[in-house]
Amino acid sequence: MSSDQTIIYTLTDEAPLLATHAFLPVVTAFAKPAGIRIEASDISVAARILAAFPENLTAEQRVTDSMIELGKLTLRPEANIIKLPNISASVSQLRAAIKELQDKGYAIPDYPEDPENDEQKAIKVRYGSCIGSSVNPVLREGNSDRRAPRAVKEAAKKSPHSMGEWSQASRTHVSHMTSGDFYHGEKSMTISGARDVKMELITKSGKTIVLKQKVALLDGEIIDSMFMSRKALLAFYEAQIEDAHKTGVLFSLHVKATMMKVSHPIVFGHCVRMFYKEAFEKHQELFDSLDVNVNNGMADLHSKIATLPASQRDEIVRDLHACQEHRPALAMVDSAKGITNFHSPNDVIVDASMPAMIRAGGKMYGADGRLKEVKAVIPESTFARIYQEIINFCKWHGAFDPSTMGTVPNVGLMAQKAEEYGSHDKTFEMPEDGVANITDLASGEVLLTQNVEQGDIWRMCQVKDAPIRDWVKLAVTRARNSGMPAVFWLDPYRPHENELIKKVNTYLKDHDTDGLEIRIMSQVRAMRYTLERVSRGLDTISVTGNILRDYLTDLFPILELGTSAKMLSIVPLMAGGGMYETGAGGSAPKHVQQLVEENHLRWDSLGEFLALAVSFEDMGLKTGNKKATVLANTLDAATGSLLDKRKSPSPKTGELDNRGSQFYLSLFWAQELAAQTDDAELAAHFAPLAKSLADNEQKIVAEMLEVQGKAVDVGGYYKLDEAKVTAVMRPSATFNAAVQALGA
Ligand SMILES: NC(=O)C1=CN([C@@H]2O[C@H](COP(=O)(O)OP(=O)(O)OC[C@H]3O[C@@H](n4cnc5c(N)ncnc54)[C@H](OP(=O)(O)O)[C@@H]3O)[C@@H](O)[C@H]2O)C=CC1
Numbered sequence: 027m028s029s030d031q032t033i034i035y036t037l038t039d040e041a042p043l044l045a046t047h048a049f050l051p052v053v054t055a056f057a058k059p060a061g062i063r064i065e066a067s068d069i070s071v072a073a074r075i076l077a078a079f080p081e082n083l084t085a086e087q088r089v090t091d092s093m094i095e096l097g098k099l100t101l102r103p104e105a106n107i108i109k110l111p112n113i114s115a116s117v118s119q120l121r122a123a124i125k126e127l128q129d130k131g132y133a134i135p136d137y138p139e140d141p142e143n144d145e146q147k148a149i150k151v152r153y154g155s156c157i158g159s160s161v162n163p164v165l166r167e168g169n170s171d172r173r174a175p176r177a178v179k180e181a182a183k184k185s186p187h188s189m190g191e192w193s194q195a196s197r198t199h200v201s202h203m204t205s206g207d208f209y210h211g212e213k214s215m216t217i218s219g220a221r222d223v224k225m226e227l228i229t230k231s232g233k234t235i236v237l238k239q240k241v242a243l244l245d246g247e248i249i250d251s252m253f254m255s256r257k258a259l260l261a262f263y264e265a266q267i268e269d270a271h272k273t274g275v276l277f278s279l280h281v282k283a284t285m286m287k288v289s290h291p292i293v294f295g296h297c298v299r300m301f302y303k304e305a306f307e308k309h310q311e312l313f314d315s316l317d318v319n320v321n322n323g324m325a326d327l328h329s330k331i332a333t334l335p336a337s338q339r340d341e342i343v344r345d346l347h348a349c350q351e352h353r354p355a356l357a358m359v360d361s362a363k364g365i366t367n368f369h370s371p372n373d374v375i376v377d378a379s380m381p382a383m384i385r386a387g388g389k390m391y392g393a394d395g396r397l398k399e400v401k402a403v404i405p406e407s408t409f410a411r412i413y414q415e416i417i418n419f420c421k422w423h424g425a426f427d428p429s430t431m432g433t434v435p436n437v438g439l440m441a442q443k444a445e446e447y448g449s450h451d452k453t454f455e456m457p458e459d460g461v462a463n464i465t466d467l468a469s470g471e472v473l474l475t476q477n478v479e480q481g482d483i484w485r486m487c488q489v490k491d492a493p494i495r496d497w498v499k500l501a502v503t504r505a506r507n508s509g510m511p512a513v514f515w516l517d518p519y520r521p522h523e524n525e526l527i528k529k530v531n532t533y534l535k536d537h538d539t540d541g542l543e544i545r546i547m548s549q550v551r552a553m554r555y556t557l558e559r560v561s562r563g564l565d566t567i568s569v570t571g572n573i574l575r576d577y578l579t580d581l582f583p584i585l586e587l588g589t590s591a592k593m594l595s596i597v598p599l600m601a602g603g604g605m606y607e608t609g610a611g612g613s614a615p616k617h618v619q620q621l622v623e624e625n626h627l628r629w630d631s632l633g634e635f636l637a638l639a640v641s642f643e644d645m646g647l648k649t650g651n652k653k654a655t656v657l658a659n660t661l662d663a664a665t666g667s668l669l670d671k672r673k674s675p676s677p678k679t680g681e682l683d684n685r686g687s688q689f690y691l692s693l694f695w696a697q698e699l700a701a702q703t704d705d706a707e708l709a710a711h712f713a714p715l716a717k718s719l720a721d722n723e724q725k726i727v728a729e730m731l732e733v734q735g736k737a738v739d740v741g742g743y744y745k746l747d748e749a750k751v752t753a754v755m756r757p758s759a760t761f762n763a764a765v766q767a768l769g770a
Pocket residue numbers: 110111112113114115162284372373374375378379589590591607609610611612613614615616617628629630631677
């Protein structure tokens with residue numbers, strides 16, 4: 027699939043996919059004179075669904091399974107992949123994508139949520155690979171290096187985004203469990219000698235239920251066994267709902283149902299059922315007969331009762347409203363449309379939702395469209411405590427000032443499905459009370475054991491030794507290259523992290539750490555230490571496990587830069603290649619809505635520009651292609667000009683948007699290439715483009731602005747119509763002709 031002069035460019039979903047339709051022709055044209063081929067690879071939800079059901083499709087409709095191909099490529103040293111954010115689909119998004127594809131003539135089956143026979147079970151398994159975070163863990167065969175490039179940080183300091191005010195009297199807070207959650211009963215060990223284990227439940231009634239036949243473990247791997255008690259979770263929810271009601275703050279649930287695709291929908295569903303307890307008790311039988319499953323959000327309930335006779339439906343809606351009378355107000359996702367925090371588990375994703383709340387001064391929207399103080403409910407205490415610590419800090423010191431605050435890059439342990447984010451195939455809801463064992467397959471020795479009850483969620487996590495070594499090395503390299511202190515956020519009281527601490531201390535000795543400041547601190551202390559430095563304008567690298575990697579790489583960028591889209595996000599692949607993610611955020615569904623309604627795309631492709639520059643730089647270094655290095659240096663300079671001249675997209679319709687911003691990037695890049703003296707051939711090649719884009723600047727911008735303000739049709743949501751979306755995303759005939767003239 028790939029030579030060492032090929033860059034793989036992923037086609038994903040939603041806003042980034044729209045933006046790519048405009049940018050890919052430009053990148054292809056700019057890369058060609060350097061002998062570099064850009065190859066698109068479709069890993070969208072729609073493409074993955076179609077790849078899962080080849081026998082249901084005609085020969086013309088069939089697609090290759092690009093994700094599997096890409097996964098293999100990440101294990102090869104020549105891999106050079108630009109990875110854009112993709113949807114980690116909820117069940118309702120999956121259903122919507124299936125429906126759209128069926129309506130377009132693809133004869134794929136419906137999603138059988140409760141399979142009734144073997145055939146349906148097999149279909150469900152195939153669709154399982156299209157739900158939740160199923161792309162990133164496969165491609166991330168390396169650890170994570172995310173940071174704000176200097177130019178981006180400086181631009182944010184010069185034009186700081188607005189921040190909500192914090193009051194010392196704010197009642198906003200985080201509520202988490204204090205017992206019975208994954209943190210409190212965790213057991214962990216480092217495996218000596220490769221071996222296979224199984225996960226089994228010995229029930230109270232004496233049955234043995236094998237939940238996972240075999241997990242192959244390598245020497246030195248750390249494994250954990252942990253469970254969330256259903257009883258403790260329900261008692262926690264009951265108390266928090268009551269407390270929010272008594273104290274008059276909004277109730278808001280923050281989970282990561284996309285990446286924790288087995289456990290968090292269950293955790294979410296329990297909260298919804300507790301909130302509407304009386305209505306669920308009264309209508310239990312009916313809901314069961316309709317297969318209502320609020321693990322998929324209240325949207326699931328509303329869609330399933332829609333088919334009932336009006337009187338029956340009205341009664342249910344009345345009963346739900348009656349519950350609300352003695353319940354706290356819910357935080358809203360879209361107050362204008364009446365969409366609450368319980369609508370769908372993928373609407374409120376903790377990594378992005380908590381920082382947005384903190385940036386807004388500790389407030390979220392209520393049903394009346396006003397910002398209000400919140401009880402942020404994050405059941406699992408393991409990492410929830412960091413948010414309470416930053417809230418404490420903001421209450422005391424006020425909001426951070428983006429024009430002076432320091433920066434917090436992250437080095438994250440992520441490779442090979444590290445820790446919780448790789449645990450979904452080893453996560454189970456307990457069918458009965460019993461003892462949950464991780465048992466050595468050969469010897470029968472029980473390695474880790476837990477007493478569990480029916481409904482508890484039990485899981486096993488793994489992290490291999492090689493990724494840990496690589497992570498420690500990456501942390502030392504980043505500390506050395508940046509001159510910043512590095513803090514490992516590890517809690518000695520948590521068994522898993524205690525095992526990690528031992529390895530970190532050992533592997534640090536493999537490196538020259540002379541003159542470096544490297545510390546290990548538990549999460550809350552690390553947060554406090556980092557924030558004290560941040561508020562003094564000092565920079566600190568956070569070196570974390572996989573979940574904190576995710577949380578902190580949205581949290582700090584959103585406070586520092588206004589969005590995590592502006593981050594440089596590199597995955598140095600352990601096999602020697604590189605994957606360059608574009609920003610640390612997601613696919614911004616709201617942006618698609620604005621494009622379709624008003625033909626304005628406010629998505630910022632800056633992360634893509636940054637990623638591409640590093641991808642060219644890497645190719646230049648690894649293959650000796652000097653033209654690639656020139657492309658990298660000039661693209662970096664062009665990105666600097668884009669920031670200096672403030673040509674990023676505006677959120678407002680009628681102003682410069684993604685397409686206009688991409689035009690300016692192309693102009694500045696062509697000018698840099700024409701002006702550089704390292705490669706005369708490239709300079710001569712790009713001089714005419716630099717001139718024609720500069721001469722036509724006003725005309726091109728006008729062509730791009732005049733289309734805005736009207737609804738447009740891109741031919742779908744999950745599967746776009748190529749001709750329609752290209753027409754929408756490339757509206758300037760003058761710009762298109764200039765790029766075409768370059769000889770793409
Ligand atoms: N690497 C990956 O593949 C990732 C994928 N995801 C997936 O993305 C989807 C959406 O996730 P969600 O939690 O809503 O988070 P998002 O990061 O997509 O969106 C939150 C908000 O961040 C702002 N934002 C994000 N990216 C940009 C950008 N490039 N330019 C301008 N603003 C931006 C937007 O704010 P505003 O509305 O104010 O403009 C947006 O509404 C989910 O399906 C999730 O699973 C999430 C994270 C990473």
